[in-house]
Structures are given as C-alpha cells and as structure tokens.
Amino acid sequence: MSAEPAANSTADRAAAPRLRSHLALLRAVPILVLLVAIAAQATLMTTVNADRQAGSGFAMFSSVDFAGSRSVVVTATYNDDVVDVRLPISTTDQVDGLLRSPTEDSAAQLARDLGEFEWVEQDGRIRATADGTNIDGFSVTVRRLTADGHELGSEVLAHAVAP
Amino acid sequence: MNQVRTPIGCVLMITAGTGIFMGAHWSPLVPLMLAFYLATLLAPSAARNSLIWFVMAAAWVAAVMIQPSAMEDHVYLYLAWLVAIAVGLLDRDNFMDEAGRQGRYLLAIVFATATIWKLTSGSFISGAALWTSGLLDDRMAPLLNLAGISSESLADARPQVTAVVASDGETFDISLSSYSSIALTLVALGTIALEALIAVSYAAPDTSRLAKLRAPLLVGFGFVTYAIVPVLPFALLLAVIGCTVARFERRTVLAFVAMVLVAVVRFATL
Numbered sequence: 001m002s003a004e005p006a007a008n009s010t011a012d013r014a015a016a017p018r019l020r021s022h023l024a025l026l027r028a029v030p031i032l033v034l035l036v037a038i039a040a041q042a043t044l045m046t047t048v049n050a051d052r053q054a055g056s057g058f059a060m061f062s063s064v065d066f067a068g069s070r071s072v073v074v075t076a077t078y079n080d081d082v083v084d085v086r087l088p089i090s091t092t093d094q095v096d097g098l099l100r101s102p103t104e105d106s107a108a109q110l111a112r113d114l115g116e117f118e119w120v121e122q123d124g125r126i127r128a129t130a131d132g133t134n135i136d137g138f139s140v141t142v143r144r145l146t147a148d149g150h151e152l153g154s155e156v157l158a159h160a161v162a163p
Numbered sequence: 164m165n166q167v168r169t170p171i172g173c174v175l176m177i178t179a180g181t182g183i184f185m186g187a188h189w190s191p192l193v194p195l196m197l198a199f200y201l202a203t204l205l206a207p208s209a210a211r212n213s214l215i216w217f218v219m220a221a222a223w224v225a226a227v228m229i230q231p232s233a234m235e236d237h238v239y240l241y242l243a244w245l246v247a248i249a250v251g252l253l254d255r256d257n258f259m260d261e262a263g264r265q266g267r268y269l270l271a272i273v274f275a276t277a278t279i280w281k282l283t284s285g286s287f288i289s290g291a292a293l294w295t296s297g298l299l300d301d302r303m304a305p306l307l308n309l310a311g312i313s314s315e316s317l318a319d320a321r322p323q324v325t326a327v328v329a330s331d332g333e334t335f336d337i338s339l340s341s342y343s344s345i346a347l348t349l350v351a352l353g354t355i356a357l358e359a360l361i362a363v364s365y366a367a368p369d370t371s372r373l374a375k376l377r378a379p380l381l382v383g384f385g386f387v388t389y390a391i392v393p394v395l396p397f398a399l400l401l402a403v404i405g406c407t408v409a410r411f412e413r414r415t416v417l418a419f420v421a422m423v424l425v426a427v428v429r430f431a432t433l
Contacts, residue, residue, distance in 0.1 A: 023254055023261075030247035030265050031272065037239040038276050052280070054232065056239035058273055059280035062287045064295040071328045100232060145295065145328050147286035150337040150344070152295070154328045 044101065049144070049157050051100040064145045064152065067099040071154075073141045074114065078126050085138065086127040088117060102142035102158040111138040111162035138162045170411040171258050175210050176203040177403040178248060182219070184396040185241050188233045189226045195219075216249035236273075237397035243269055244404060259410055266404040267365045270381070274362035281355050288355075290347025294337050298324060302392045302433065310346035312339070357384055365408070381405045382418045389426035393433070398426035 037056035044050035045057055051067040052059040072095050074085040087095060094110050118132035126135070142158040179200040186193035199219060203210040223242045227234055247265035251258045286292040297303035298317050308314065320335070327333045339347070361380045367373040381401060389398050402419035409415035 023250065026250045026253065027261070027265070029250060030243045031268050033246050034239065034243040034269055034272055037243070038272070041236075054235060056234075056236050057280065058236045058276040060236070060277075061292060061296050062277075062280040062284045064286045064292050066296075068299050069295055069324075069328065071325070073329050097232070143328050145324070147289065147291040147295075149289055150291055150294075150339065152291070152324060152327050152335045152337065154330070154333070156331075 048101055048103055054100055064147045067096075069145045070099045070102070070157070071143050072098050072110075073143060074110075075139045076114070076119070076126060076135050077137050078119070078121060078135060083121065084125045085114065085119075086122075086125050087114075088128040098140075098142050098158070104158050104160055107140040107142060107158040108160035108162065111140045111160050114138040114140075115162050136162065170407075171211065171255070172203070172207050173411060174248065174259075174262060174403060174407050175207070176200070177399070177406075178244065179203045179210070179219075181241065181396060181399040181403060184399060185223075185238055187396065188235065188238055189230045192222060192226055195222060211252055211255060213249045213252035216245055216252060220245040220249060235394075237394065237400055240269060240273055241396070241400055244400065259407070263408045263410060266408045267377075270401075270404055270408070271362050271366035274358045274365070278355055278359045278362055281351070281358070288348065288351050290339075290344065290351055291337060293347055293351060294339075295324070300392075306350065306391050310350065311343040312347075357387075378405055378409050378415045378418060382422050385419075385422035386425055389422065390429055393426040393429035395423075395426050395430055398423050 034056075038058065041050065041055040041057040044055065045052055045059070049065075050057075052063055053061075053066045053068070072087075074087060075082050076085050077083075091110065091113065094106070094113070098106050098110065115134070115136055115138060117128040117134075118130065119126040119135050120129045120132035126132075139161045140159070141156055143154045144157050146153045146155050179196065179202070182196035183193060183200055186196050196219075199210075199215075202215075209215070220242055223238065223245060227238065227242065244266070247269065248262060251261040251265065254261060281287045284292060286295075293303070294307065294312070297307040297312070298321060304314050304317070307317065320337075323335050327335045357380065360376065361384060364373045364377045364380055382405070385398055385401060389395075402423050405419050406416050
C-alpha cells in the first residue's frame with residue numbers, strides 16, 4: 001500500500017472540529033439503519049409469519065419453517081367432488097407472495113382470482129383452460145412445517161374459501 | 164492509481180465492486196454499480212465525496228422499497244455499510260478509524276442477531292432445521308453427507324415431507340442414526356458458538372484480547388459457510404468490512420482473499 005495522499009486543504013482542517021461535532025450524531029445512522037431493518041423483519045416474522053430466509057432478519061437456516069418448506073394447497077368442488085387444483089402459471093407470483101408472507105387476505109384474493117378462470121378435469125385434478133367451465137368455492141390453505149424433536153408435522157398459516 | 168492502492172481506496176473500490184454482485188437482487192442497479200465501481204478506479208478523488216455514497220445508499224433504499232421480495236439480508240448490511248462509508252468520508256483524515264469502528268458494530272449486530280434466532284429455535288438446535296434445509300437445498304448436501312446422511316435417503320424423504328406439509332395430521336420422523344443425530348446437533352451448536360464468538364469479538368474494544376480473534380473467527384466462518392453455500396456478495400461484503408476493521412493488515416487481507424476464493428470455487432463447481 002502506498003502512503004495516503006496529501007491531506008485535505010487548510011480550510012478543511014479548520015472546519016474539522018465543527019464537522020466532528022456533527023459526526024457524533026451521524027455516526028449512529030449506519031447502526032440505526034441496520035437495527036431498524038432487523039427489527040422490521042423480526043416484526044414481520046413474528047406477526048405475519050414472513051419468510052425467515054428473506055428480508056433483513058439474518059435468520060437463514062434457523063428453522064424448519066421458511067418459504068421453500070411451506071405449501072399452498074388449493075382445492076375446489078367440481079361435479080360434487082373435492083378436487084385438487086393445478087394452479088395456472090399466471091398465479092406464480094401470487095403463490096410466491098403467499099409462501100413468503102401468508103395472510104388470510106392474500107389467500108382470499110387468490111381464491112377469488114381462481115374463480116375468474118375456466119377449468120377442466122384431468123387425472124383427478126382440475127386445470128385452467130380456455131374452453132372449460134367456471135367454478136366457485138376455491139379453498140386456499142397455506143401450511144408450514146413444524147418440528148417436535150425429529151418429528152415433522154405441519155400447521156395452517158392462512159386459509160380462505162372464495163364465496 | 165496511487166489513491167486506489169491506499170487503504171481508503173481499497174475500501175471504496177471493493178465496496179463499489181461488491182455492489183455489482185449485490186445487483187443480482189435487482190438488475191437495474193447493476194449498470195449503476197458498474198459505473199460506480201469504475202469511478203472508484205478511474206476517478207478516485209471524486210469517489211471520496213461523501214455525497215456520492217449517500218446517493219448510492221439512497222439508490223439501494225429505493226431498490227429495497229421497490230423490490231422487497233428480491234432482497235436478502237446481506238443487501239441490508241450492504242446498505243448500512245454504504246451509509247457508514249458516507250459518514251466516514253465526512254472526515255477523511257480519520258476515515259479508516261471511523262469505517263473500522265462502524266464495521267465492528269455492524270458485524271457485531273449481524274452475528275448477534277443470527278445467534279439469537281438460532282438459539283431460540285428448537286428445530287435448529289435439534290438439527291431438524293439443517294436436515295430440512297439439506298432436503299430442499301442441494302447445496303447443503305456435502306454437509307449432511309459428512310453427518311452420515313446420504314443423498315439417497317434425502318431423495319427418498321422428499322415426497323414424504325412434501326405430503327406432510329400439504330395435509331393435516333400427517334407426520335414424518337427424521338430417523339437418524341446416533342452418529343448423524345449427534346453430528347447434526349454438534350454442527351448446530353458449533354455454528355451458534357462460532358457466530359456468538361464473532362459477535363462478541365467485534366463488539367469487544369480493540370484493546371481486548373478477544374479483538375485478536377476477530378479476523379480468524381470471521382474467516383473461519385466464511386470458509387465453513389461458503390464452502391457449502393457460496394453467497395458471493397455476502398462473502399465479498401464480509402471480507403471488505405473485515406479488512407477495514409483490521410486496517411488492511413497484510414495477513415488478514417490474504418486470509419479474506421482466500422475466503423472469497425473458497426466461495427468463488429464452490430460457486431463455480433456447483
């Protein structure tokens with residue numbers, strides 16, 4: 001490493017004490033930025049079950065529950081039978097959002113949006129198609145993994161049924 | 164070029180360069196960070212203007228607001244580090260002291276937070292979280308293989324765990340051998356101990372004996388972590404902050420370079 005280049009000008013040096021007094025306050029800003037980000041994510045994780053591995057939580061790998069281990073289960077009543085729903089690709093972002101931050105409102109929104117598609121049955125499931133039939137009563141459930149020692153189970157994070 | 168080869172120049176250049184990789188989280192920032200990196204190389208005097216660094220931090224605040232779902236924790240540490248550099252440049256004569264102090268506190272906060280999450284998670288201490296992460300993230304396979312858990316057993320378990328999380332009342336027992344069970348718990352406890360020690364060493368005063376452990380612990384963490392899950396932007400960020408705290412002491416810099424190379428090699432060979 002070479003030596004540091006010439007220091008700031010004389011005027012800069014004269015202003016240094018005044019600057020340093022202002023710096024005392026500014027010095028706290030980087031730490032506050034990080035603490036606020038962590039607190040915000042921690043709040044989201046504990047209140048709306050936000051994904052531990054996203055955002056500013058620094059909680060990677062700390063739990064069996066993260067967006068990648070959750071599931072969105074969607075069913076509908078088709079010809080009087082409850083059938084699984086194969087979700088259209090256009091709902092991918094919505095589903096990702098539900099996995100990351102599941103709420104009853106966002107589950108209800110997905111259930112309503114699915115009612116806009118037309119459906120056809122295939123291999124015991126229904127899939128969206130251009131010339132199918134409309135269906136009501138979609139049920140959307142977001143579940144997460146739980147662990148009791150080495151036994152894995154699951155529980156509901158959000159659930160909604162479209163009217 | 165002389166200005167680039169000073170400790171301040173290195174901090175600015177590597178931090179700006181790290182931003183290019185951080186841009187993976189929001190691609191519109193890649194050209195901006197590339198231009199910023201070139202500025203730290205070609206116009207090092209201009210790059211020492213505090214205002215520019217506040218503007219860059221503001222750009223990342225915008226990115227976080229616009230695309231929050233694409234951001235990961237290291238982006239927020241990067242944002243705080245940009246602000247720390249901006250604040251440090253307000254008093255350039257003491258930049259390395261101020262940036263080093265800020266870096267110490269930022270690393271202490273990050274690793275203390277990570278420690279708290281893991282300590283309060285029963286599924287981490289039991290090893291279930293590590294097993295589940297390995298089940299769903301192939302990059303973790305080498306770690307689980309070392310713990311005696313075969314890739315085949317994970318592949319067999321995958322559909323069963325998928326069924327558990329998709330239905331009510333289903334359970335799945337992670338049946339581990341005694342060796343695997345103990346190994347996973349030891350890995351979990353070792354991780355907690357390492358992260359806690361890093362937090363304490365960076366929080367401790369420079370005069371403390373613990374301060375001497377900072378770089379070895381952080382480099383050790385990087386070697387272990389990034390040899391398994393290579394998060395290159397995070398490795399670069401920890402390296403530049405770690406080097407700044409160590410005032411770019413030669414041996415420390417070499418150790419951090421090796422740590423980043425581990426991440427690069429692992430990433431390239433995934």
